[in-house]
Amino acid sequence: MIKTDVVIIGAGPTGLFCAHQIGIIGLKCELVDNLDKIGGQCIELYPDKPIYDIPAVPECTGEELTNNLVQQIKPFNFNFHLSDRVQELKNNNDKWIVKTLSGKEFEAYNVVIAGGVGSFEPRKFPIKSAEKFDGKSVLYSVKDKNIFKDKSLVIFGGGDSALDWAIELSNSSKVTLVHRRDEFRGAPASVQKIKELNDKNVIDVITKHSIEEVKGNGSLESVDIKSESGEIKNIKTDYVLGFFGLIMKLGPIADWGLNLDKKTIPVNTENFETNKKGIFAIGDICSYPGKLKLILSGFHEGALAARGCFRYARPDEKYRFEFTTASSTIKDRLGIKE
Amino acid sequence: MANIKYIEFNGKEHKVNVPNGLSVMEGAVQNNIPGIDADCGGGMSCATCHVYINDDEWFKKLPKKEMGEDDMLDQAYDPKLNSRLSCQIIVSEELDGLVVQLPEKQG
Incomplete structure (x- = not known):
């Protein structure tokens, strides 16, 4: 006391x-x-x-x-x-x-x-299906980056947190970065780095898409993303991370x-x-x-x-x-x- | 002065007269319209005054987004192509009849 x-x-x-x-x-x-x-x-x-x-x-x-x-x-x-x-x-x-x-x-x-x-507090995904995985395989911050080693992850966001983690985690994980528009608001150096990693196929960058649904029976299996015109794409993944600020x-x-x-x-x-x-x-x-x-x-x-x-x-x-x-x-x- | 209609997520409509020079956000806050939080007070720093402009004509007619608004909208709850921050829309006679839809929540 x-x-x-x-x-x-x-x-x-x-x-x-x-x-x-x-x-x-x-x-x-x-x-x-x-x-x-x-x-x-x-x-x-x-x-x-x-x-x-x-x-x-x-x-x-x-x-x-x-x-x-x-x-x-x-x-x-x-x-x-x-x-x-x-x-x-x-x-x-x-x-x-x-x-x-x-x-x-x-x-x-x-x-x-x-x-x-x-x-x-971190802003969360606007979808109901993310709730049951919250804190387990749907995350809004990184506490221990070792859990992602050799796993696949889909990161959502366009700011510095999303970009920095995408860059860092791409060293030891398969990373897909999804953002709702073409422009990223992160630091110019990070945006440049992301472009390079995308060109080298280290990171898969998908723009003009947003999250639609996370899927999995018990554990997370995949995430559906939706384009501006409404087409759905499914990505197999172990983790989904969202960085939308606080x-x-x-x-x-x-x-x-x-x-x-x-x-x-x-x-x-x-x-x-x-x-x-x-x-x-x-x-x-x-x-x-x-x-x-x-x-x-x-x-x-x-x-x-x-x-x-x-x-x-x-x-x-x-x-x-x-x-x-x-x-x-x-x-x-x-x-x-x- | 412009008459602005705010439609809550549950469909409830509020029609209010907002004086020129105020923002669409202030028009909501000063009239106790729920659904617009405006945590930062209008500084384009929080994305909690997020609205949708469902009428395409109105969306095009509004003054264009300035630098930074889309950056903040990235952080809004469920942003769409017709999203705006209501603190960045300043009311004038031209906005008479504007309709804004409020998202399910602000965060």
Whole structure:
């Protein structure tokens, strides 16, 4: 059991800056994120796209913003728990017991939900027949590439994941790559490589086709693909892999007894607390009159939620407002020597 | 202003007036029409405002896809030749009478 003042769910920009504010006011926190890396939507959806509306930063990419925020909270040495998802929140006296999918347990006075629009999960094939093979021979990620050795696989998708895996796995497997159109959105070098491998008959590339049905009695035997004009082609295969990026799902958050408005959590704008005492929601996942889904709004919300957390984490102390420019206590916390 | 008809996957129809300058996605979200999630808020980054334009005349009449829209549509749930991202269709008088079909789900 990890004891802390605050568990922050979500390590996107909003969660990261809230962690900063928590550190500044002298509290501790632990951050949990479903992704395998820090940065949330910024890193998953648009790492290379420039952002132009961060105050005092005329232009930066999602990746740069993330790196700077991580740098900014470095002095506090907070722990990140990545590739893990909070499953359960339970109230225990004045504290919250937080359980994750991997089995970690936290005890905290506060929980800050900075979960964007939920957790990122792989998009799946739009066909019913794929469900019974899901996780066995129909896969949306590669955990152990050795299982594909000397097997045949059909990979669907046109982005970097599909191309990179097609190239890599073609070393030791028979790979067919299927994409719905002629153009691939992956890196030019990968697209070129795929073309070369196709010319050498190492990979079989089929464009303008999409998945129709997976077939097999017990174990997977083949996959039907359909052309734009509706012709069906059957390919014998041991595995079918789909790489269509990630989608955000609200997931277990919906089961925690919080008031919900569509996929968002209503909060008060004084401290961004939800209908549950000690549970706060900030960033894209919270809603209130006038809410703007901007990163800068998330920063503001995180700063106020951090102060809200102080009240429960230090009930016998009075929170005193201080500026970072003037407070020697804050400078100590930041490890700044004068 | 354009009157736009959104047809849910189950066939339920919603006819709403959408002011010029808003996107077809915003027209749905602001009128609480289910079936368009728009997780990223209109940034062409998530493919959860995916719609079909079943009428070929309308599909041709709409402003062409810009760079990147097809890349995102690759990731949409069950994309077809007549797929569009509704956040990329900006409403004008010319769009009066547009009909968009919503997919079974957005992901």
